[in-house]
Amino acid sequence: MSRHYTISELAAEFDITTRSIRFYEEKGLLCPTRSGQARIYSAGDRTKLKLILRGKRLGLSLEESRDIIEMYDPQRDNSPQLQRLIDKIREKREMLKRQLNDIQTLMQELDDAESRCLQALNDTVPSAKEP
Template sequence: MPRSLPSNAMTYSISELAHEFGITARTIRYYEDEGLLTPTRQGQTRIYSHKDKIRLKLTLRGKRLGFSLAEIRTLFDMYDTDRSSTTQLMSMIQLIERKRQALRQQLDDIASVMAELDAAKLRCIDSLAHLAKDPPP
């Protein structure tokens, strides 16, 4: 759905945004396909608004924090529906808590694997020590 921008609005090309955020134009087009960005078009040229730039920044931040594109899109949709941000903020808190819980579980799993690796290493060192004392015939 095309939209028009005020003539004094700051706009960006796909290459400008790609360069600024250190990502590829293909990534930006993918985010557009996923409904996270909605540039206007002049022929085949995409024109990104300041809102698109902010959404791209928030999308990249969300990805760094481990949120899925679906979760990010949901937050954007909530903001578009409820500009007071109450619903969005409450949902964000829930997402953060779920993410923290998943990360805590991953930390526990990593600690468990590290302990198993340490034990395996000690068994190997012990076996090498025994082999050094009593070489096989």
């Protein structure tokens, strides 16, 4: 028998809000069944939620995560899905390297500007030897 989860159980397990889970549901990523007013999530929904959150930690957009998750088919070879994920990981890594380089450049420019400002202050402050 397949395990089922309530929205509160998933929220607690993944340390997210129930609103976040409802958001993913609104976006069509999770498809719980209903028992009266209660949402009942399947093991598949739990796995999708885990993958969505992993994608988020990796810097993937919700659409990027959706595309990769939707490629999964247990009846066939999932190499294309894995290759797409690898490609996205490499894209994110390159973007972060560029951002890191930009940050390092900006830090150097800030250091240089601060040094010039401090030097200008020192040059304009009258020395104690002058009358």
